[in-house]
Amino acid sequence: MNGEKNILHLRYLGIDAYMEAIVYARKDCPVCTLEGFETPARVYVSLGEHSLIATLHTISSDLIDPGKASLSEYAWKRLGAKEGDAIRIHHPKFFESLSFVRSKIYGNRFSKNEIEAIIQDISAERYSDTQVSAFLTACAAHGLNKEELTDLTQAMINVGDCINWHRDLVVDKHCVGGLPGNRITPIIVPIVTSYGLIMPKTSSRAITSPSGTADTMEVLAPVELDIAMMKKLVGEEGGFIAWGGSVSLSPADDILIRVERSLDLDSEDQLIASVLSKKKAAGSTHIVIEIPIGPTAKVRSEETANRLKQNFELVAKYLDLQVCVIFTDGSQPVGFGIGPALEARDIVNVLQCKAEAPQDLRTRALTIAGLIIEFSPNVTKGEGFSIAQKILDSGKAWEKFQSICEAQGGMRQIPKAPFTHSFFSPKSGKITAIDNRQIALVAKLAGAPNNKVAGVDLHSRIGNIVKKGALLFTIHAESKGELHYASSYLTDHTNIFQIQD
């Protein structure tokens, strides 16, 4: 079908539009003229065996010749393009699943087929970001019933790869988040694998928080492992701590998370589908799920926590997964550091059993590690914590952690921020509350998680009695601009710490 007329040859321009696929072509190029394409048309671009849907940006200058085209960095990589390669551009096949999204907006339920079609089209990148945003918003607004939620989770598993470890007991954990600094995974994995369990841990990067486990772990070792590397690590070490997105476990979820991030939205149903689809695809069989509850945490009431617990258990059962859901204290940040490098520092201090290690982080890690250890058929309920504690205090966990880091590609030094700004107590009194959301926002304004060294270092906690002028926290940033940006937020918002006389 007009194949030869739809060809343009690639010229590298190196324009990075993050994860957006864009094709650049002359307004007057033969393809645009033949097909009637105008910006911002969604077009089907193919190169050899690879293809994707991209947004067309037309060029009216002499930047490239009419017979040439370019691609955004993301599209260039996805297509495996090289300078001079011939790409074909066509109208994309008409896709109907957007009408199912519209129907959902008006309160109708998804059928299994509809949800499958939507997830297939999203993972094939047929949806623009605005369309993905409408899907997420409609799901959050009306919620998903039990059938829709399990269908969504299954559909997300179906479009990606699945790993099979060929073991009966493959453990995992997940925290529903919302609690800055709660970075216990890199402490748990070496404890649990030292005990002899298999824990192939794939973590996500931050969605709406200043750091995800993958962001923090990346400070200490490479986290972009391929499946061969993961299998090697499970064989040699019993586990690893990798970024889940470096393998294609739930490609639709990666797209959904990217858009959720731009909306600062993190809905309950997407959370369950996202977590369980990735756990199932990653080959886990037994999972501890932590739900911190607090007035400024993601989950603010036991009612919400119970609903989440029920839905986790329901979907897990359908997927043949065993889950243990635990509620924890979410009233304030965990540890001292918030942001990748500062959290990494806390983790190493806990693993090394140093005096300056944050005790709340240590206790929480031991609690969850204990529950995971109790998945072993030969461990009685209640014994896990002390088993975990012995492993940590013996130094075995620290040894194991270094060994895992080396096997993942080499342990790294923790970098420090070149710019910091400290904040002091405006009065004497007792700290009665710390706003998790605002403190997380300050860390993000300072550049976390994109800049590893950026974040907030807390020097005080709820219950502390402080004098006027006492150090409350320090902002860390990689650039003066970001330090200023984060600090200026604090000029308008003075209620992050509540201090009572």
Next chain:
Amino acid sequence: MNGEKNILHLRYLGIDAYMEAIVYARKDCPVCTLEGFETPARVYVSLGEHSLIATLHTISSDLIDPGKASLSEYAWKRLGAKEGDAIRIHHPKFFESLSFVRSKIYGNRFSKNEIEAIIQDISAERYSDTQVSAFLTACAAHGLNKEELTDLTQAMINVGDCINWHRDLVVDKHCVGGLPGNRITPIIVPIVTSYGLIMPKTSSRAITSPSGTADTMEVLAPVELDIAMMKKLVGEEGGFIAWGGSVSLSPADDILIRVERSLDLDSEDQLIASVLSKKKAAGSTHIVIEIPIGPTAKVRSEETANRLKQNFELVAKYLDLQVCVIFTDGSQPVGFGIGPALEARDIVNVLQCKAEAPQDLRTRALTIAGLIIEFSPNVTKGEGFSIAQKILDSGKAWEKFQSICEAQGGMRQIPKAPFTHSFFSPKSGKITAIDNRQIALVAKLAGAPNNKVAGVDLHSRIGNIVKKGALLFTIHAESKGELHYASSYLTDHTNIFQIQD
């Protein structure tokens, strides 16, 4: 604040990203380094007195020097940029209104202040398209109550310009759409202004349809008039037919409509706020609102139509506008042509009282023109239709239309499509239904409204008795690619016409 370090000099690249503001800069440029910017950061860009929020796309090649930057065409125009101009790039001020959108997603109501903040931030282009999409979807999903709806409408008026014609009676009309080919405005304006009324008609371009009134009118005359030109036309001709977006009557609405278009979404509340904010800002006092009802029209039941009518009347009252809402037949397209040029042909045929003019288009135009004429204090209810008919049949309306077109910048010849493809009846029988949505979709797939000549020309209507092989309709396109794209949809979808033996 580091003003000089935040400067980059412009180089023109001519990249057209439609209405998206993008700034292109080297990854290693001083501003990105200083401020810690990475793609896809939202950044504040200023040039002299102009400023906007743009998305950063970084460049890793030698396309531009580290001291230089470029802008997408839209941003280039909005900032009034010239080659070599110095732009400043900073972190945008933190905006809180996105948290109000999230609250709405979870079913809470907007306060007046919240809705004002959102609309201000949207019109200042602080929102990315995914964020606008979430706002629209959340509003559509939960609906707006009466207070929210009037607050939204008022907020949309507040952020734009308002025109005052200094007259007590300024008439207008609006059709809620969904009916392909229903292009009666260019017939009504010359009738009503011939009668002596003031009708300064600002129309929109297509949102989800194959043509808006502004798209169709543009085939016959320029529609991008500034306010001075509009005032001159009202003085000389009593009215005009212009594109509303060429003046800044409701700048937030233009952004909302652009995103709604990408979602193919057109919600009831946004509809009311959009229509009435623009009518009020355009200085109208008396408005006829047409709601076509039909199984495949936008409004499918009298229940929905009544709800819309009530809400139109309610918000109109709050804004001190007089409205007359009329329900019409929406069972099939109006006229023969669907798409800008084909509709323009039908309009001219009606104005010239030609035998081949579509009678349904003529009757509908006379009905609405009659209702508008009845807004005059000296016209009795029921007299309007025959007054309108006399003006049309006397040739005065056609004369007036030509005069208005000349005054708008010159009447144009209607172009014809170079490529057409006809479809014939697969069997003999009576046409019992025509699917408005599908026929509109075919016209869009053929390239309407961007390509003026594109669309569908209907040769048959509901009630017609056709023989096997009779001509049903013809697709018109500007390129072979689009003709093929539209035709291939028909291979999979054979139920556009229902024909009974």
